[in-house]
Amino acid sequence: MYRIPILRMGRTLLVTIQIDMEDQTAMALQNDLAEQIVKTGARGVLIDISALEIVDSFVGRMLAGISSIGKILDATTVVVGMQPAVAITLVELGLSLDGVKTALNVSKGMALLEAAAQGDSFVT
């Protein structure tokens, strides 16, 4: 089975989804990310989907799932690089990705994660 690699950059995990995922790959990614968040103490997860031209309801739910799991494990998830057609399809599918943070590109996503981390610094 094809596994999507997870890159660690400081306290952020970076995932680039490059090809249409089979369900098994999507499930594995969810599990691997949860494991890596706990193992590395990451506070942010950045998922780049700029290469995806189609996002079906399964992948949409998977993205929402990762975001929810991340939240429980105290990590913020940001999905970046969504193509306009993908955004349109998601809404047509009735998936508004509630609770999933998005940003136009990786740089903006990183800025969002840094802002979220700084908001935390008062608490920790």
Place this chain on the structure above:
Amino acid sequence: MYRIPILRMGRTLLVTIQIDMEDQTAMALQNDLAEQIVKTGARGVLIDISALEIVDSFVGRMLAGISSIGKILDATTVVVGMQPAVAITLVELGLSLDGVKTALNVSKGMALLEAAAQGDSFVT
């Protein structure tokens, strides 16, 4: 044809190679990277190959090619995440990747690129 996405993070371009590349994909990556370096003024290119279990001589030469092109365009290329078996194969193939900078993981690669950029600051 499958195209590998190039992520821009500040002045660094990040590429994650996730599946075995066909020759056409490898050529396209080389061209895309050269274009992006010029377009974005990037000073560093980070190529993660942790997902690759096999690197043949074509891919080996492509990595060396990207590094050489980058150098001409004033960008440092670092290849990160090479699996031990890949390193062994490359040497057995007689490809020692001369001129290609390597680092164990993305964090170390980023540190290498930052050090290279700071070395430049005396010149600019």
